[in-house]
Amino acid sequence: MKADALDRLRGTLLGEVLGPRDAGYDTARRVYNAMIDKRPAVVAKCLGTADVVHAVRFAREEGLPIAVRGGGHSVAGHGTCDDGIVIDLSLMRGVHVDPVRRTVRVQGGALLGDVDRETQLHGLAIPTGQMSETGIAGLTLNGGVGMMLHKHGLTCDNLLSADMVTVDGELVTASADSRPELFWALRGGGGNFGVVTSFEFRAHPVGPMMLAGFLAHPVERAEEVLEFLRDFNATSPAHLSADAVFTHAPEADFVPAEFxxxxxxxxxxxxxxxxxxxxxxxxxxxxxxxxxYDSMGPMPLVAVQSMLDPFTPAGNLHYWTSEFVPCLGVEQIDALAALGRDLPSSLTSINVHPFDTAATEVPPDATAFAHRQDSWLIHVICQWLDEADSERCRAWVKEAGALLKTFGLGNTYLNTTSEDEETDRVRAFWDERRLARLAKVKAEYDPDNVLRFNHNIPPATGESAVGERATEEPAS
Ligand SMILES: Cc1cc2nc3c(=O)[nH]c(=O)nc-3n(C[C@H](O)[C@H](O)[C@H](O)COP(=O)(O)OP(=O)(O)OC[C@H]3O[C@@H](n4cnc5c(N)ncnc54)[C@H](O)[C@@H]3O)c2cc1C
Structure with a gap:
């Protein structure tokens, strides 16, 4: 970049522009996972859609690749990059609820907790994830798995429209009626297509009070617990979410001292x-x-949605993997129990989520999110504090991932993978037919692959593209 480039960008943005020489740069470049240590050429903290348009245009003029940061929670570190521009939406956290239509407009940098706070004022909720500090954007674009999955499906299944700035700086709206191919791609195709400045969701009446908590069992009884959960889940009410979580009991108020x-x-x-x-x-x-011990009790939804936050604070070292497995049979249960008894650090957990009902009732081709089969999502969350443990912890997760693959469906949930997930495995999530369709949308909206810090979909070549940009008016 030329010496005056950052000043030129500062002149066009209301938000903050931070280069490597600025105080605050080191804080601005940091993401959730401390394993990720990237040095972008510039971080543009946008204050609104116009800032995003200017930042994107600046990136194109300077030939910089673009990383988009929503909540910064990507464990793979997709919200940052070396030598490119980070378009950081962390100042864009507005949430507007229409209680009559039961819709919610959410800016691209909002966190899940922002959404819950505002929707709960009206007794509404959007199905999202299970911690309050995750970004709605990254979560939605690759799916969104949380406690309402059975009743209301994935977060992306509840998306009604999205406003997006293209890599040319054009503002477009995608919905079922406007740019339907882009709308299809944004529901599971990740951050490949543009910078989403706001999402519009369908909301559901939920809360404000819920019943929630942990029922703790000794890990020696893991096989019985998993069998019980499997059988219970087969007929459990849609409003009930029950996961199994292997972990070490934290030093928390709700855990009796002896455990x-x-x-x-x-x-x-x-x-x-x-x-x-x-x-x-x-x-x-x-x-x-x-x-x-049994910590079940009535709690406000916003408290439930943040009760896991203290166990995964930003700044720890992380390496994750996940696998969809078709069933919890003897082989799967034995393997999970063995892994659960051998966690490599006291902060590591293995989550066993049922993936079924509303999430699997969506027709497979309705969205780009490819996995719609009744199954169990096994999510290995390895976190530790000391860099000296990094090699050992990563090796443990890789081994666990290899074991899960032996009886899995060959599919991983892309929001829960680490930075070196094999390209083949990422491609397998979408399957070749879906990938070809996604590649055409990519060719239409980002033909030069400027947005490549993501689970990347290379643009289709040849006749390519889906033709919807040429035929539609830009959004007003
Ligand atoms: C502690 C923790 C808890 C989690 N819990 C859950 C859970 O319960 N359920 C679940 O499904 N997932 C969960 N996740 C995974 C989470 O969905 C992913 O990490 C997701 O990428 C987070 O989105 P983000 O906006 O915070 O990420 P970021 O790191 O900011 O972004 C990740 C990528 O998303 C894309 N992106 C982000 N914002 C935009 C935007 N505005 N426009 C276009 N592209 C964008 C970009 O490709 C970006 O590189 C959790 C992660 C963590 C760390």
């Missing part, structure tokens, strides 16, 4: 239906075992 630090398999239970039915709905879960 703190103990390896456990927990049932993480959340019931978000009518409160008068709640205790009866969770009764079989509470009676099983009995648990070592």
């Amino acid at each position: 703190q630090g103990m390896p456990l398999v927990n049932l993480l239970v959340r019931y978000f239906g009518p409160m008068e039915e709640a205790w009866e709905a969770v009764r079989p879960l509470r009676e099983f075992g009995p648990p070592l």
Whole structure:
């Protein structure tokens, strides 16, 4: 970049522009996972859509590749890059609820907690993830798995429209009626197509009170717990979410002192239906075992959605993997129990989520999100504090991932992978036919692959493209 380039960008942005010589650059370049240490040429903290347009145009003039940062939670580090521009939306966290239409407009840098705070004022919620500090943008564009999956599907299944700035700086709207191919691609195709400045979601009446908590069992009983969860899940109410979580009991108020630090398999239970039915709905879960301790109790939805935050603070070292497995049979349960008894650090967890009902009832071709099969999502979250443990922890996760693959569906959930996930495995998520369709949308909206810090979809070549940009008016 020429010496005066940053000043030129500063002149066009209301937000902040930080280069390597600026105080604040080191904070601005940091992302959630401390394993990721990238040095962008510039971080543009945008204050609105116009800032995004100017930042994108600047990137094109300077020939800089673009990384887009929403909430910064990508464990693969996709929200930053070396030597390019980071278009950082962390100042764009506005949420506007229309309680009559039950729709919610969310800016591209909003966190899940921002969304819950505003929607809950109206007794509404969007199905999102399970921690309050994750960005809505990255989560939605690659799917969005949380406690309402059974009842309301993935986050992207609840998307109604998205406003996006293209890599040429054009503002477009994608919805079922406007640029339908782009709308299809944004629901599972990741951050490949442009910078999404706002999302419009369908919301559902939920809360404000829910029943939630942990039912803790000794890890020695993991096989029984997983069998119980499998059988219970087959007929459980749609408003109930129950996952198994292998972890060490944290030093937290809800954990009796004698169990703190103990390896456990927990049932993480959340019931978000009518409160008068709640205790009866969770009764079989509470009676099983009995648990070592039971922290179930009524809580506001916003508290439930942030109760896991203290266990995964920003700045730890992370390496993750995941795999969809078709069923919890003897082979799968034995393998998961063995992994769960051998966690490589006290902060590591393995989450076993049922993936079914509403999420699998969406027709497979309705969105770019490719996995619509009844299954279990096994998510290995390895985190540690000391760099000296990095090699050992990564090796453990790689081995765990290889084991999961032996009985998995060959599909991973792309929001939960690490930076070196094999390209073949990423491609396999979308399958060749879907990938060809995504590549055409990519060719239309980002033919030069300027947005390549993501699970990248190379643009189609040849006749390429889907032709919807030429035929439609730009959004007003
Ligand atoms: C602690 C923790 C908890 C999590 N819990 C869940 C969970 O419960 N459920 C779940 O499904 N996932 C969960 N995830 C995974 C999460 O969905 C991904 O990490 C996701 O990428 C986070 O989005 P972000 O905006 O915070 O990420 P960022 O790092 O900011 O962005 C990641 C990528 O998303 C794209 N992107 C981001 N913003 C935009 C935008 N505005 N326009 C275009 N592209 C954009 C870009 O490609 C970017 O590189 C969790 C992650 C963490 C770290």
